[in-house]
Amino acid sequence: TRVPPEPFRIKMVEPVHVPDQQERERALEAGHFNMFGLKSADVYIDLLTDSGTGAMSKQQWAAIMMGDEAYAGADSFYSLKKAVKDVLGFDYTIPVHQGRAAENVVFGSLVKEGDVIPFNMPFDTTRGHIFNAKASSVDCVIDEAFDRETPHPFKGNVDIAKLEKALADNRGRVPFIMVTITNNSGGGQPVSLKNLRDVSAVAKKHGIPLLLDAARMAENAWFIKNREPDCRDMTVAEILKATMDTADAITVSCKKDPLVNIGGLVACRTEEMYYKVVPRVILFEGFATYGGLAGRDLEALAVGLREMVNEQHLTHRIAQVRYLGELLTEGGVPCIQPIGGHAVFIDAGAFLPHIPQGSYPADVLSIEIYREGAVRGIGLGALAFENVDEKTGARTFPKLELYRLAINRRTYTNSHMEYVAETIINVYNRRDSIRYGLEITYEPPVKGLKHFLAHLRPK
Numbered sequence: 001t002r003v004p005p006e007p008f009r010i011k012m013v014e015p016v017h018v019p020d021q022q023e024r025e026r027a028l029e030a031g032h033f034n035m036f037g038l039k040s041a042d043v044y045i046d047l048l049t050d051s052g053t054g055a056m057s058k059q060q061w062a063a064i065m066m067g068d069e070a071y072a073g074a075d076s077f078y079s080l081k082k083a084v085k086d087v088l089g090f091d092y093t094i095p096v097h098q099g100r101a102a103e104n105v106v107f108g109s110l111v112k113e114g115d116v117i118p119f120n121m122p123f124d125t126t127r128g129h130i131f132n133a134k135a136s137s138v139d140c141v142i143d144e145a146f147d148r149e150t151p152h153p154f155k156g157n158v159d160i161a162k163l164e165k166a167l168a169d170n171r172g173r174v175p176f177i178m179v180t181i182t183n184n185s186g187g188g189q190p191v192s193l194k195n196l197r198d199v200s201a202v203a204k205k206h207g208i209p210l211l212l213d214a215a216r217m218a219e220n221a222w223f224i225k226n227r228e229p230d231c232r233d234m235t236v237a238e239i240l241k242a243t244m245d246t247a248d249a250i251t252v253s254c255k256k257d258p259l260v261n262i263g264g265l266v267a268c269r270t271e272e273m274y275y276k277v278v279p280r281v282i283l284f285e286g287f288a289t290y291g292g293l294a295g296r297d298l299e300a301l302a303v304g305l306r307e308m309v310n311e312q313h314l315t316h317r318i319a320q321v322r323y324l325g326e327l328l329t330e331g332g333v334p335c336i337q338p339i340g341g342h343a344v345f346i347d348a349g350a351f352l353p354h355i356p357q358g359s360y361p362a363d364v365l366s367i368e369i370y371r372e373g374a375v376r377g378i379g380l381g382a383l384a385f386e387n388v389d390e391k392t393g394a395r396t397f398p399k400l401e402l403y404r405l406a407i408n409r410r411t412y413t414n415s416h417m418e419y420v421a422e423t424i425i426n427v428y429n430r431r432d433s434i435r436y437g438l439e440i441t442y443e444p445p446v447k448g449l450k451h452f453l454a455h456l457r458p459k
Ligand code: F0G
Pocket: 048, 049, 050, 051, 098, 099, 100, 101, 123, 125, 126, 180, 184, 213, 215, 253, 254, 255, 264, 406
């Protein structure tokens, strides 16, 4: 076979319905042409996100029965704390209900108005939380990240010169440096261990903590094993530990690599940082040993953290994503290269070059792919990332106008990938006839959240 077969068998099936053309049109109208407005029942293959959409293992389902629902000090908290210590090496663990909750407690506790956080690139909710704390971020990712074709092995890397400049320009206003692994906003691209060590050295030199947004840390470690010659003989588990050794703390959406449907965590090394963060956990999430989760969720997460470094799982997963990317690339569809760890990112600007970026081509593409095959992906372009100047109304667009197909973990088969590729290649072959843009008829009042809630209309 061209791609490794699934390293699991299916024990329980979830039937899915293929809506007909009329149902698809009705669903688009009812959902205001926004993929977030569609009902799951109206979608055949749902690649909106890889977040919380994976299938749990039988070991995780069994662990759910072991949940201890005590308010404070539950056994399930200690299962989680031990898994974090064993797999990631941190002494202090705080569960939270998902990744953005970790951002809320960390940014709300450590960031003040006017602060600046150097990043490779933040994800959209992360950026939203930085705005919410009246702070800002500086993208320090390497230039290759913005180049669709460059086959750089670590396109998520931080450019150390850009980082040094960001620190020099903002002396006294940088509470920490943060690196997203893998870099979701830049195409699910990994960051090398060497680069993380270099960033960590810069952070130490300036006496500033380094934090990781580690939602896809196991995929990142798999890429390091396969692309960084110095790490070839290490296991993914060893690489992951070495990755974590570069950081003072992490925020994690456990709905991604750690294989749970809900959950997140903050982990750190010092009691000092733990006590800075924990009051806000109690305010927003719940007591420090459950953080907005049930005891059973903590148990499933403890198992998922150990399963995520299984190399057979990771090899199949990353190969499956690459298989979809290769099928699309062979069909002529412009994809970000190399193919990312959790998703295939299509260059919607190149797919629909005749639609101006201000008319949201990535979201037009979402609509057309849904129309063609009831496949749901998501636009990550101007609608998600444009900046509109509050005074002048002037718009600045992101460098990349992307459309993302995020692959759920352990959920779809390789033949589903073939169906998705055929659907999109059909749209590609009729791309010249797609001659409309989108306008916004409703926009939420909160900066950075437009793409989730906007009502759109073809024009
Ligand atoms: N950080 C990264 C890199 C993410 O990709 C996400 C979520 C978060 C933080 C926030 O975590 O959803 O658990 O609150 N990304 C999802 C996505 C939603 O579709 O890429 P969350």
